[in-house]
Amino acid sequence: MQPHSYTSHFDSYCPVLSTDIRRFRISFEGPAYWPFFVREVDGNYSWMVNRVRSRLGLLLKGRLCAENGYQDFRDRDCRSCPHAESCMYPRAFMPVFENRGKILNISPAFVFRLGREGQPQQGWQGYHLDVNIFGNAEDLVEELVPELCNVISDLSFPAVDSEWWAQNQIDHILPFAAAEPKSILPSGDCSQLDYSSVSTLEACAAAMPGEIQLDASYDIEVRFETPFQVMGEGRNMLRSLSFYELLSRSVTRFRNIQRWYANAEMGRFAPEFWETAKKIESRHCLSRMAASRHSLRQGENIDLTGMIGPARYYSVPGCYLPILYAGSLVHIGSKTSHGLGSFSVQCLK
Known part of the structure; x- marks a missing residue:
């Protein structure tokens, strides 16, 4: 993927971020x-x-x-x-x-x-x-x-x-x-209560990173604040997330929310968009955290075990960052309504 194509990729996938929030x-x-x-x-x-x-x-x-x-x-x-x-x-x-x-x-x-x-x-x-x-x-x-x-x-x-x-x-x-x-308004202001206030994932993501250039590259740290449960092949829980996995699981989450709660466009992702994501290098300091909670409604324990901690990704094209910032608002993996899969994104100096 050439640098001049970053902006066009953003334009093609941004409809998947049009969900109201x-x-x-x-x-x-x-x-x-x-x-x-x-x-x-x-x-x-x-x-x-x-x-x-x-x-x-x-x-x-x-x-x-x-x-x-x-x-x-x-x-x-x-x-x-x-x-x-x-x-x-x-x-x-x-x-x-x-x-x-x-x-x-x-x-x-x-x-x-x-x-x-x-x-x-x-x-x-x-x-x-x-x-x-x-x-x-x-x-x-x-x-x-x-x-x-x-x-x-x-x-x-x-x-x-x-x-x-x-x-x-x-x-x-x-x-x-x-x-x-x-x-919480897109600007981050929390000064009043307005039940009718509504934004979109795209607007919230645009306000979070500050001055991010779509044509630039960044080293970033993604910190999982609660465990993520992401299943790989054979239904085995992944112990780490490549940048491609993190990106694709975020997009899957957006599309599911669109399908279930918005009935809106899914966005288009060119093959080279994913190929570039697969080449991004990473370093993980994740650890396994065992947890469970008894559900009165289901009459059984809910497994909350997953991987937690920081992961770093290097030379990430700026056009990927709106997806990650929006992903931090919806969480990824299983049991997101239980608080799992919560993460933050920080650009490193």
């Missing part, structure tokens, strides 16, 4: 140095973001079932419920897609990401929970986002590893204090 941030305070990786009662470890998702589902299902006159919501099978078609819970957490007469279970139209804000002050730390909601999902916004404030304020953690908590001066029962949610 609504972004919100909930800031909250809690004990300093709170670990996002927590131990459960059964001895297994899980991610705090998955605990947020599980608690959100429990509270939302309880409220919606109560509105329909049900009290035994923990044991109620949503698919056989007479209110299933109009209820928000299966729409949010159990979405399906009809393809050629077959009903497929698909990934929910949202992802979560946790982060820290500023430096600890007198034992307290600022945090934030970002939620990104994709495609034609306007009705999800006003249900999910306000409920997340209640979830954060109501989070509880098992009293395990008490010696570890004490050594790190963390009170595992100390409540979090959540502020009102704010909209």
